[in-house]
Amino acid sequence: MSIHVDIASTLRAGARTFRLQTRFEARGQRVVIYGASGAGKSQMLKAIAGLTRPDAGRIELSGRVLFDRAAGVDVSPQRRKVGYLFQDYALFPHLNVRQNIAFGLQRGWRNPPRRGDSDAVNYWLQAFELDAVAQQLPEQLSGGQRQRVALARALVAEPAALLLDEPFAALDPALRVRMRAELDALQRRLDIPMLLITHDPEDAATFGGQVLTMADGAIVEERFL
Amino acid sequence: MTEPALTALGLSLKVALWATGIDLVLGMAVGYLLARGRFPGRELLDALLTLPMVMPPTVLGYYLLVVIGRNGPLGAWLHDTLGINLIFTWQAAVIAAAVVAFPLVLKGARAAFETVDVQLEQAARVLGVSEFGVFLRVTLPLAWRGILAGTLLAFARSMGEFGATLMVAGSIPGKTQTLSIAVYEAVQAGQDDTANLLVLITSATCVLVLVLASRLAPGRSVSA
Numbered sequence: 001m002s003i004h005v006d007i008a009s010t011l012r013a014g015a016r017t018f019r020l021q022t023r024f025e026a027r028g029q030r031v032v033i034y035g036a037s038g039a040g041k042s043q044m045l046k047a048i049a050g051l052t053r054p055d056a057g058r059i060e061l062s063g064r065v066l067f068d069r070a071a072g073v074d075v076s077p078q079r080r081k082v083g084y085l086f087q088d089y090a091l092f093p094h095l096n097v098r099q100n101i102a103f104g105l106q107r108g109w110r111n112p113p114r115r116g117d118s119d120a121v122n123y124w125l126q127a128f129e130l131d132a133v134a135q136q137l138p139e140q141l142s143g144g145q146r147q148r149v150a151l152a153r154a155l156v157a158e159p160a161a162l163l164l165d166e167p168f169a170a171l172d173p174a175l176r177v178r179m180r181a182e183l184d185a186l187q188r189r190l191d192i193p194m195l196l197i198t199h200d201p202e203d204a205a206t207f208g209g210q211v212l213t214m215a216d217g218a219i220v221e222e223r224f225l
Numbered sequence: 226m227t228e229p230a231l232t233a234l235g236l237s238l239k240v241a242l243w244a245t246g247i248d249l250v251l252g253m254a255v256g257y258l259l260a261r262g263r264f265p266g267r268e269l270l271d272a273l274l275t276l277p278m279v280m281p282p283t284v285l286g287y288y289l290l291v292v293i294g295r296n297g298p299l300g301a302w303l304h305d306t307l308g309i310n311l312i313f314t315w316q317a318a319v320i321a322a323a324v325v326a327f328p329l330v331l332k333g334a335r336a337a338f339e340t341v342d343v344q345l346e347q348a349a350r351v352l353g354v355s356e357f358g359v360f361l362r363v364t365l366p367l368a369w370r371g372i373l374a375g376t377l378l379a380f381a382r383s384m385g386e387f388g389a390t391l392m393v394a395g396s397i398p399g400k401t402q403t404l405s406i407a408v409y410e411a412v413q414a415g416q417d418d419t420a421n422l423l424v425l426i427t428s429a430t431c432v433l434v435l436v437l438a439s440r441l442a443p444g445r446s447v448s449a
Contacts, residue, residue, distance in 0.1 A: 049351055050351075051347045051351070077347070077350040078350055078353045078354065078355065079353075080351070081353075082351065083351070084347075084348065084351040088344075090345050090348040092345060093345075093367070094367060103349065103354070103362075104352030104354070107353070107354070107358070108358060109357065109358050109361045109362065110361075111366075153352070154351075157352060157353065
């Protein structure tokens with residue numbers, strides 16, 4: 001993967017303003033952006049996915065221009081072909097595990113059937129040991145299962161890259177160690193480019209690759225692990 | 226005695242159903258706009274649209290007369306171009322009921338849409354689902370209970386509409402005389418039996434609707 005980000009936005013929350021001025025280039029399949037909470041990591045990740053629109057700048061992912069203010073390019077989030085793992089997973093509470101995973105495969109105005117039989121969905125149910133809970137709702141799952149459902153939902157659409165927003169923050173410490181190893185193995189197996197943001201130095205150390213440190217809306221340091 | 230009562234009930238149901246249907250469509254659209262949109266004057270718009278809930282129905286009726294009456298801007302246009310005269314028709318009763326009950330749908334819809342986590346909609350977008358698909362597959366399934374509860378209240382309010390309706394639609398038996406107006410007329414004419422019957426029918430309908438509304442109100446678990 002090659003990713004090129006050079007964006008600026010000003011965010012206002014009441015009287016407070018926050019200036020995001022991020023510029024970096026990353027290569028390789030693993031990129032970690034590390035920084036304290038409030039450093040602007042989530043905003044930056046949302047901008048890459050097209051969920052927020054920067055005031056100015058350019059975003060390029062593996063040769064595709066996703067956003068270029070000067071050229072008037074702003075690809076919709078639907079067409080960016082990125083997978084996004086939300087911090088608290090954002091599973092659809094009214095849909096069962098199978099429907100959640102199949103969500104992106106089903107186009108149109110209707111949700112996937114409760115008891116579908118899609119090969120791609122079956123594959124991920126099996127790969128993540130979710131067969132037994134395929135008919136359950138997200139609220140009935142454990143933390144680890146929720147994360148696997150969210151990962152499966154993002155991966156089933158075969159995205160060009162996977163963006164992960166604090167993927168382990170919602171888990172208890174023991175589970176965190178296990179899910180880190182799982183994600184590590186998954187990345188090696190699929191060889192899918194991953195961009196992970198975290199405030200936990202352990203995540204950066206375990207996940208490795210290119211580690212960029214972010215503070216006050218800007219990249220301040222770059223390391224390779 | 227029973228036949229005029231049934232006629233009045235039928236008319237009330239027809240008027241209330243039309244008014245509620247119109248309110249549901251407009252209320253969902255404006256409620257979604259108020260819940261998700263970020264534009265100046267948002268709260269002012271909400272306050273303006275809530276006015277019918279606090280204004281005396283006779284005042285509303287007067288406003289409606291001014292707008293849709295023969296000399297009003299909309300009324301004159303309808304008369305001159307389409308040859309339609311709304312005043313003293315059941316359609317005027319629908320307009321009156323729709324305006325009076327609108328805030329109930331709007332409030333319910335706005336609150337229901339606001340409880341839906343924006344992140345779920347974002348997740349659906351990133352997965353490639355179109356904006357309208359996101360609304361139908363994520364937002365609406367998570368908000369419909371609140372919307373329906375508001376809609377049922379609007380239906381009950383429409384059934385009971387009196388003041389504004391009387392002013393724009395009058396009280397023509399079999400044509401614009403709804404249940405609540407028929408009750409008033411019966412009492413005025415000293416027909417206690419008719420009044421009793423009409424009151425019973427009205428009360429039963431309202432209780433039924435309120436029970437339905439409370440069963441659907443948010444806060445109950447989805448599986449219940």
